[in-house]
Amino acid sequence: PEQVCEEISRSGLRGRGGGGFPTGLKWTLLHKVSDEVKFIVANGDEGDPGAYMDRTIMEADPHRILEGMAIAGYATGARQGYLYVRGEYPIAVLRLEKAIRAANRKGILGKQVMGSNFSFEAEIRIGAGAFVCGEETALMYSIEGNRGMPRIRPPYPTDSGLWGHPTLINNVETFANIAPIIENGADWFAGIGTEKSKGTKVFARTGNLKNTGLIEVPMGITLREVIAIYGKGMRRSGTLKLAQTGGSSGSIVPASLQDTPMDFDSFSRAGVSLGSGALLICNEDTCVVDLAKVLLNFFMSESCGKCTPCRVGNKRDHQILTSIS
Numbered sequence: 001p002e003q004v005c006e007e008i009s010r011s012g013l014r015g016r017g018g019g020g021f022p023t024g025l026k027w028t029l030l031h032k033v034s035d036e037v038k039f040i041v042a043n044g045d046e047g048d049p050g051a052y053m054d055r056t057i058m059e060a061d062p063h064r065i066l067e068g069m070a071i072a073g074y075a076t077g078a079r080q081g082y083l084y085v086r087g088e089y090p091i092a093v094l095r096l097e098k099a100i101r102a103a104n105r106k107g108i109l110g111k112q113v114m115g116s117n118f119s120f121e122a123e124i125r126i127g128a129g130a131f132v133c134g135e136e137t138a139l140m141y142s143i144e145g146n147r148g149m150p151r152i153r154p155p156y157p158t159d160s161g162l163w164g165h166p167t168l169i170n171n172v173e174t175f176a177n178i179a180p181i182i183e184n185g186a187d188w189f190a191g192i193g194t195e196k197s198k199g200t201k202v203f204a205r206t207g208n209l210k211n212t213g214l215i216e217v218p219m220g221i222t223l224r225e226v227i228a229i230y231g232k233g234m235r236r237s238g239t240l241k242l243a244q245t246g247g248s249s250g251s252i253v254p255a256s257l258q259d260t261p262m263d264f265d266s267f268s269r270a271g272v273s274l275g276s277g278a279l280l281i282c283n284e285d286t287c288v289v290d291l292a293k294v295l296l297n298f299f300m301s302e303s304c305g306k307c308t309p310c311r312v313g314n315k316r317d318h319q320i321l322t323s324i325s
Helices: 002-011 023-032 053-060 062-076 090-106 136-143 172-176 178-184 186-190 223-230 264-269 288-302 313-324
Strands: 039-044 080-085 121-126 167-171 200-207 213-218 240-245 251-254 278-283
Touching: 002 023, 002 062, 002 178, 002 186, 023 062, 023 167, 039 062, 039 136, 039 172, 053 062, 053 090, 053 172, 053 200, 062 080, 062 090, 062 121, 062 167, 062 172, 062 178, 080 090, 080 136, 090 121, 136 167, 167 172, 172 178, 178 186, 200 223, 213 223, 223 240, 240 288, 251 288, 288 313
Parallel strands: 039 080, 039 167, 080 121, 200 278
Antiparallel strands: 200 213, 240 251, 240 278
């Protein structure tokens, strides 16, 4: 287990859900916690409009996620895993269920995995359409059968998570990177991307592009390259006005930053966030006020109502923008 945690740490893999927290460090923290009961959670609650990175992985290669979760369980001492899947992804749920049954039949999951002393069970929990359940603490409440509402941290999930026990929560795309790292080695993975943002990133491109869809590219690619190489340029000979990264809760990236490397640190220094991988490309016909109103309207309807800045602030912001319109 210590060697596995060390290999993931050396690879430089960071969380693909948007936070960018070092995956190996999170695993090591859980490994060091002494508790007979620990949990592994795969966050597949991909609630951002225009995001379908995790959906594609869950539908196309569910075993890869299960393998990543099992490796995480072995490395951290957890014997139970939960896949929290967005309720709007019924095909992903069906294929994950089929993959779990097949893995149990083959002895890849369940009691004494592949003849070893290690056991790992995987179960699916289906979300009910709440955007806020993509946040890890709200997600845990939902798995427990409670209303999904965020809680203050600390305590962090690695100290007190599901039912008060230490819990590791990683994004689906993060788990999909684990098996290739173990198979090919940390140095192979660390050889891709930038100095502090290793590996590849999956982006879901929508908006005013000639060619939309998913791409998997090395971390550090620029927005200009994404548009020119993979998007085949802007539609109707338009010019880039802005890009929205990371879905509704991400950042509005102006065209002036299109040559900034798309990695966690470069974007952070520029005052924007990389997010989970949703990438909305907008041309000069896009009204920023209207775009912001759409986002705020989404947040008003999706707020769980727990915190005043969210419950009241989004409504007031929407009123201000409406008066501007």
